Amino acid sequence: MKKILFxxxxxxxxxxxxxxxxxxxxxxxxxxxxxxxxxxxxxNWEAFQYYYEAERFVCDETDNLTVEINDKAIQIxxxxxxxxxxxxxxxxxxxxxxxxxxxxxxxxxxxxSRGNLQIKIENTSYIILLRxxxx
Numbered sequence: 001m002k003k004i005l006f007x008x009x010x011x012x013x014x015x016x017x018x019x020x021x022x023x024x025x026x027x028x029x030x031x032x033x034x035x036x037x038x039x040x041x042x043x044n045w046e047a048f049q050y051y052y053e054a055e056r057f058v059c060d061e062t063d064n065l066t067v068e069i070n071d072k073a074i075q076i077x078x079x080x081x082x083x084x085x086x087x088x089x090x091x092x093x094x095x096x097x098x099x100x101x102x103x104x105x106x107x108x109x110x111x112x113s114r115g116n117l118q119i120k121i122e123n124t125s126y127i128i129l130l131r132x133x134x135x
Contacts, residue, residue, distance in 0.1 A: 036093030037109045044068050045117055045130035050080060053125045067119075067130060074098055080128065081121075 047065035049058050057063055065078035074096070075085040088098040097106040106122035117130045 034093055037111070038090060038093055040111070041069050041109055041117060042071065044133045046133035047078070047080065047128050047130045049129050051125070051127040065128060066133065
């Protein structure tokens with residue numbers, strides 16, 4: 001009986017000793033290298049293309065979208081998404097959420113290599129690419 005307990009203890013202890021430092025390093029790296037776009041996305045943005053259900057669409061006079069984000073509110077206008085002007089809440093440095101008609105909409109942000117803003121909207125298949133606009 002002692003041999004079984006000792007063997008079981010060793011089989012649990014050795015992997016724990018080996019993997020706990022690795023998990024701690026992964027946790028630290030994930031928390032310290034998180035992107036923060038809270039200051040970078042403030043301003044006016046205009047969509048130039050978007051993807052919906054794996055199809056690519058180019059923005060023009062009929063399909064368009066402008067997004068204005070300031071410190072307190074987000075304003076969306078155009079024909080791609082619902083037009084709104086409301087306050088928002090940062091979820092993380094890469095995501096914000098706002099409420100429209102009792103529904104919570106979450107947007108995830110990233111930048112491509114050309115400095116274009118990419119927005120993914122949770123629970124939809126929209127991926128929208130935007131450039132800074134002057135207006």
